[in-house]
Amino acid sequence: MKFDYIKCHGSGNEFVMVDGVKFDLSGIDLAEFARFICNREHSLGADGVLLLVKNNEMFGMRMFNPDGSEAEMCGNGIRCVARLAEEYVGERRFYMFSGENTYGIERAEDIYPAIPTYGVDLEVCLASDDFGFAKGAEQFVSQPIERLDKNLRWTAINVGNPHIVAEVEEIDYDLLTHLGNRVLELHEEFPKGINVSLVKVLGKNRIFVATYERGAGITASCGTAMTSSATAMALNRRCDYEATIEVENRGGAVRCICHKESGLHTQLIGNASYISYGEVVAEDGGFASVELGKFDKEIELYNNFLRLKKGHK
Numbered sequence: 001m002k003f004d005y006i007k008c009h010g011s012g013n014e015f016v017m018v019d020g021v022k023f024d025l026s027g028i029d030l031a032e033f034a035r036f037i038c039n040r041e042h043s044l045g046a047d048g049v050l051l052l053v054k055n056n057e058m059f060g061m062r063m064f065n066p067d068g069s070e071a072e073m074c075g076n077g078i079r080c081v082a083r084l085a086e087e088y089v090g091e092r093r094f095y096m097f098s099g100e101n102t103y104g105i106e107r108a109e110d111i112y113p114a115i116p117t118y119g120v121d122l123e124v125c126l127a128s129d130d131f132g133f134a135k136g137a138e139q140f141v142s143q144p145i146e147r148l149d150k151n152l153r154w155t156a157i158n159v160g161n162p163h164i165v166a167e168v169e170e171i172d173y174d175l176l177t178h179l180g181n182r183v184l185e186l187h188e189e190f191p192k193g194i195n196v197s198l199v200k201v202l203g204k205n206r207i208f209v210a211t212y213e214r215g216a217g218i219t220a221s222c223g224t225a226m227t228s229s230a231t232a233m234a235l236n237r238r239c240d241y242e243a244t245i246e247v248e249n250r251g252g253a254v255r256c257i258c259h260k261e262s263g264l265h266t267q268l269i270g271n272a273s274y275i276s277y278g279e280v281v282a283e284d285g286g287f288a289s290v291e292l293g294k295f296d297k298e299i300e301l302y303n304n305f306l307r308l309k310k311g312h313k
Helices: 030-037 075-089 173-185 223-235 298-310
Strands: 002-010 015-018 048-057 058-064 093-098 099-107 117-123 144-146 149-158 163-168 194-202 208-213 242-248 252-259 265-271 273-283 286-294
Touching: 002 075, 002 265, 015 075, 030 048, 030 149, 030 273, 030 286, 048 075, 058 075, 075 093, 075 099, 075 117, 075 223, 075 265, 093 208, 117 223, 144 242, 149 223, 163 223, 173 194, 173 252, 194 223, 223 242, 223 252, 223 265, 273 298
Parallel strands: 015 048, 058 093, 163 194, 208 242
Antiparallel strands: 002 015, 002 273, 048 058, 093 099, 099 117, 117 265, 144 149, 149 163, 194 208, 242 252, 252 265, 273 286
16 A cells, blocks of 8 residues: 655754544554654654554544554654644644643744644642652652652653653763663563653743654653653743743754643643655565655745754753
């Protein structure tokens, strides 16, 4: 069978997106497809696969990591899927599901002229079964995880998937790689793995985030990690609630607004940009892909946006 794809990105976090409403993928091994298409040496290359799906009258997202595992939520990915879903919904505000949760979506003010921008509202949980290190605590804020690192102080956040966040004076990617690999060895503390972020405070309500993503490694950015990091900085009084927090990363930047009225929740606002489009052929248990064209104007606009980000690394 054949189906179309769009390669897209949210804040430099690249995905291959397929319209699972238009194309019937029921016979496709989606985990194997993700492993194939995300391979940067032998295929298109991406940080994950996104599927637009529909259940009754609500549209939703499924997301697969490069290792074939399925993620509960992806903050950068859901913005891209929301752009595709908006073509069906025809409204600027709607709801989408991912995993077992439902998220409010809205077409937001552009982060840069003519760059499609979407906001997603994420409920924040401070307790989770994924936090084996917290031993049933109602929250885990600015505390050490001794077996992971004896010096860093972590804040645990769940926004549909689990995260730990630590503030550092400088981002050390070798340390981040070590921490991400160490998590895999600590099954008691991290029974389902976890996303690990290091945060540098750049100024008033302005931070830089680097993340080792569960199932993917270090990526240019991670939407739920940026959301979790902004929330962690608010919990630790390093950023303000109800203020726009500029969150920078190697892939660009997003905006986050942390709210504590009516329960803790944070809005993630950022781009949903298209890079290229093409076709996938699935046959005999294997896959082949061909790129048919690029979205040159969208690529140019995002590059212009990046040049404005003085803190971009």
